[in-house]
Amino acid sequence: MDSRGVEECIDVRDISELTKNYLGRIRLIVFDVDGVLVPRGTVIKQTGNRFYMDLKTIGKEEIKLMCSLSTKYRLAINSGRSLFVLLEMFREITSSVSFIYENGSATWNGGKVTQLVNPYIDMMRIRSQLTKIKDKKIKGWEPKEFLITIHCNDRVDAIEEVMKNHSRYYCLWNGEAYDIGNIEYQNKGIGMVRYRMRHKYYRDEVLGIGDNVNDTEFLDACAISVTADKIRVKGNFYIDESDKLPANILMRRILEAR
């Protein structure tokens, strides 16, 4: 316990140990999307100018839980997805959530967009080199404004070869796609901090949940971090794989603990 009677998170604990004592100062709860609020995996197909992508929706149960939680906490989404996709996914609950999107590139809050980065010129150059690559493993380019996301059946040597010449840009293979963005300023952690400062939340008022390597900086920027995959990313609390989505388990725990 600290001087204010609030327990500090030091060890990694099972989510069942997230009690009221930890939640005392929390005002903002931030969720990653894929693998947390919806299952991992994207169905995508591209043939010439024809593009197809399955849009996932948030389950009714999760929407209900988010509505309950939003009466006490501000909710935000921190995702690599584009704003267009997030608005569709969260259509029923956009009055209660904000978005930090495309790995911290911009935020959306009550209809207002704030652009945080401008990698346009570099990205145009990288894009023109990558579009020359023809490889059967490439399934399609996910439409994004600030990041490049190329879905592939497996790793593609030619993409990795091109990206070796762009040392200021990461090229992360996440098992289903390459995410390409600026190392210095396009990550979920920087986006989290800038959102939090703009909307006047202190770090110790934020709880975050993520499941992948690209959530590392995001979870580091939260007072309480929850990992839904403790092999890929560290957290103060962990949620083991089960038939329920990690966000569902976390939201139930918070509502019970209050």
Ligand SMILES: [Mg+2]
């Ligand atoms: Mg994820």
